[in-house]
Amino acid sequence: MGTAAPRCHAGAVNEPTTEPSTSWRVPIGLPVLKLAGGVLLVAAGLLLAAGDPVRPGLAVLVAAGLAGWAVRDLVAPVRLAVDPGGVTVIRGFAGRRRLTWAAIERITVDARPRRGLRTEILEIDAGDALYLFGRYDLGAGPAEVADTLRAVRDRSAE
Incomplete structure (x- = not known):
């Protein structure tokens, strides 16, 4: 058995007429930076607490906001x-x-x-x-x- 020759025909080839889409996204370093900033805020809040529960509480609150913002960047970049x-x-x-x-x-x-x-x-x-x-x-x-x-x-x- 031999190999079949490729079939050729006259006429235009149907090529897609639409161009591919282009997209823009959040740089990957940005959510990483936000998460690292949140960790540093919590660490600073704990280190500077000096028995005051407000400082670490505020640090955790702001860090949670940064984490939510970073999650959005990761879920929908x-x-x-x-x-x-x-x-x-x-x-x-x-x-x-x-x-x-x-x-x-x-x-x-x-x-x-x-x-x-x-x-x-x-x-x-x-x-x-x-x-x-x-x-x-x-x-x-x-x-x-x-x-x-x-x-x-x-x-x-x-």
Whole structure:
């Protein structure tokens, strides 16, 4: 028995016309840093307690808040994703909301000087909701992400 020759035919090959999605996520070091900060807070609260139960209690309370924040980063690290059909944003603690391009009214970057530093926030205005993303949510600069979102939107409109 011989090997069969590959079958060839004339005509176009059906290739996917949609481009893959791009996503932005929280850098992995950030939740680790939050958890380490919580541990250090509890240790400092215990070391500086000097018989006062309020100091370690406050340290544990703040550490629990940091731990919850870190858990959110670990459970839902992807904050924003884009594909030709629209964007998917994080909603609530770890939920997701799909926004089509028609539902998005504006994509802007709010840049302001604060305390001697320049901060940028990506704003996605969906009419009924405003979604805000900072550099630490995206793992990239908000202006760069906004440019990518607009480029994908423009390509999908063609």
